[in-house]
Amino acid sequence: MNSDRTNARSNEILDRPIIAIIGGGFSGSMLAVELLRRAAGRIYVQLIERGPIPGRGVAYGTQFEGHLLNVRARNMSAYADIPDHLLRWAQRHYSSSVKPDDFLPRAIYGQYISSQLREASSSNPAAFRCIRDEAISVAPAGNRTEIRLAKGQAIFANRVVLALGNFPPADLQIPGKATASSRYVANPWSVNAFANATNDESVLLIGSGLTSVDVTVELRARGFEGTIHILSRRGLLPQRHAAVPFPPFPTENTPRTIRGLLRLIRLQVKRAEERGSNWRAVVDSLRTVTQQIWRSLPLAEQRRFLRHLRSYWDVHRHRIAERIADQLTLQIRSGQIETHAGRIIEYQERSTGVEVTYRERKSGQAKSLLVDRVVNCTGPEGDYRRVSSPLLLDMMERGLARPDALSLGLDVADDGALVDTQGSPSSLLYALGPLRKGKLWESIAVPELRVQVAALGSLLVSALPVESSPSVSTSNEVLASIRS
Numbered sequence: 001m002n003s004d005r006t007n008a009r010s011n012e013i014l015d016r017p018i019i020a021i022i023g024g025g026f027s028g029s030m031l032a033v034e035l036l037r038r039a040a041g042r043i044y045v046q047l048i049e050r051g052p053i054p055g056r057g058v059a060y061g062t063q064f065e066g067h068l069l070n071v072r073a074r075n076m077s078a079y080a081d082i083p084d085h086l087l088r089w090a091q092r093h094y095s096s097s098v099k100p101d102d103f104l105p106r107a108i109y110g111q112y113i114s115s116q117l118r119e120a121s122s123s124n125p126a127a128f129r130c131i132r133d134e135a136i137s138v139a140p141a142g143n144r145t146e147i148r149l150a151k152g153q154a155i156f157a158n159r160v161v162l163a164l165g166n167f168p169p170a171d172l173q174i175p176g177k178a179t180a181s182s183r184y185v186a187n188p189w190s191v192n193a194f195a196n197a198t199n200d201e202s203v204l205l206i207g208s209g210l211t212s213v214d215v216t217v218e219l220r221a222r223g224f225e226g227t228i229h230i231l232s233r234r235g236l237l238p239q240r241h242a243a244v245p246f247p248p249f250p251t252e253n254t255p256r257t258i259r260g261l262l263r264l265i266r267l268q269v270k271r272a273e274e275r276g277s278n279w280r281a282v283v284d285s286l287r288t289v290t291q292q293i294w295r296s297l298p299l300a301e302q303r304r305f306l307r308h309l310r311s312y313w314d315v316h317r318h319r320i321a322e323r324i325a326d327q328l329t330l331q332i333r334s335g336q337i338e339t340h341a342g343r344i345i346e347y348q349e350r351s352t353g354v355e356v357t358y359r360e361r362k363s364g365q366a367k368s369l370l371v372d373r374v375v376n377c378t379g380p381e382g383d384y385r386r387v388s389s390p391l392l393l394d395m396m397e398r399g400l401a402r403p404d405a406l407s408l409g410l411d412v413a414d415d416g417a418l419v420d421t422q423g424s425p426s427s428l429l430y431a432l433g434p435l436r437k438g439k440l441w442e443s444i445a446v447p448e449l450r451v452q453v454a455a456l457g458s459l460l461v462s463a464l465p466v467e468s469s470p471s472v473s474t475s476n477e478v479l480a481s482i483r484s
């Protein structure tokens with residue numbers, strides 16, 4: 001019955017192409033905004049989001065004020081061509097004292113994105129619908145696509161964009177570990193992750209990236225006093241931010257090997273130091289050319305990077321606000337946080353806690369930690385054969401999508417079109433955001449995603465039937481409407 005009602009609604013608006021966006025985090029929500037601002041009179045946008053509030057996604061769904069953005073306010077505008085948009089919004093809606101260099105709470109950023117979607121959709125109510133449900137399958141239906149939803153509905157669309165974002169970490173495969181246990185937190189982003197934790201227990205965080213920093217900050221803010229152990233293969237923690245100006249990274253004759261690139265980066269760091277600057281200036285200057293460099297590398301070199309340099313890249317590229325870095329440094333000095341480097345070899349649940357044994361990186365010796373709780377902080381899972389997404393499994397089974405060669409995301413063409421199992425780019429299905437990581441590597445944070453959103457929005461609009469309509473906005477009108 002639901003399905004009939006939805007079909008009837010789709011039929012009412014079949015005179016306009018329907019663009020369905022699956023996933024309403026930053027990427028999906030801002031694509032909806034982009035489409036509505038540019039072509040509200042000519043399309044119908046359906047945003048399908050399984051979570052409670054569109055605009056938040058995993059990153060900005062947190063309600064904890066201590067979870068800060070890891071990018072300064074000056075670089076987090078939702079619009080690539082209006083760099084001060086977030087700043088002005090935050091000064092008006094959050095605090096008049098917000099400065100460009102501040103790291104805002106992620107919860108505030110979630111409110112910002114939700115407000116952009118709300119404004120764009122309320123100005124164009126006849127062109128937009130948000131469906132609160134999970135998409136579980138996508139299948140061709142003539143020259144359209146049928147999307148099935150978990151609650152039983154089916155909707156049809158002329159173009160479908162997957163903006164599925166970040167998936168929880170894959171379950172840890174460690175000898176001795178049971179699949180489920182009250183002492184093991186499989187998904188640190190879930191709202192109930194620490195519901196039964198007490199403040200005096202000891203905890204082991206597996207993985208030492210931004211997720212483990214988030215968990216540490218949250219646990220301490222809740223009054224958690226026990227020791228926090230952080231264990232990862234190399235034992236590296238994210239570096240701190242520090243404002244440094246950066247000159248452009250040289251892009252002529254960039255080496256196409258990891259060894260050559262590393263040599264060039266070291267040389268740039270040396271030059272930066274000679275000028276009184278440091279490595280941060282070089283890493284930041286790389287940001288605008290990372291996608292270009294990544295795409296120029298042969299697959300074998302990309303693999304080499306992932307095997308040998310990825311963890312070093314991650315801690316230098318994905319840095320943390322000074323305030324949070326200070327907290328961590330103090331806790332490490334006082335022994336409240338202990339970091340360990342090694343590979344886990346065994347996991348045993350005992351009556352007194354969980355005993356995790358690892359082979360220490362430096363000494364090669366087996367060492368054990370006995371803790372009350374273990375948290376999987378290994379970060380978003382990019383190998384889609386391992387995530388629990390009925391939609392992705394269904395699409396891969398139907399041959400509509402396939403993982404990229406590095407299993408970092410999905411195989412996509414240059415414009416984001418999904419590449420099917422036969423190697424052909426789709427003319428109906430697109431991917432946005434972290435799903436494009438294999439193609440671009442740098443495809444996870446807002447400064448890159450907002451550019452991607454604008455490009456895909458413009459591609460989808462340019463493919464619409466040409467028709468003079470008073471409500472089709474020009475680029476300048478779009479900008480003016482957002483600025484006001």
Ligand SMILES: Cc1cc2nc3c(=O)[nH]c(=O)nc-3n(C[C@H](O)[C@H](O)[C@H](O)COP(=O)(O)OP(=O)(O)OC[C@H]3O[C@@H](n4cnc5c(N)ncnc54)[C@H](O)[C@@H]3O)c2cc1C
Nearest residue numbers: 023025026027050057058059069070135165166433445446
């Ligand atoms: C904890 C964390 C903190 C981060 N902090 C920052 C930061 O400070 N600055 C920065 O630039 N980047 C940050 N990032 C990077 C982040 O990837 C991007 O900023 C951005 O949030 C990605 O948005 P997205 O919409 O692509 O993905 P997501 O935010 O993951 O959104 C995907 C959405 O799709 C929905 N969904 C998935 N499958 C389905 C389905 N089948 N049906 C319906 N809905 C579905 C999910 O419910 C989710 O809402 C952070 C990432 C994480 C994980």
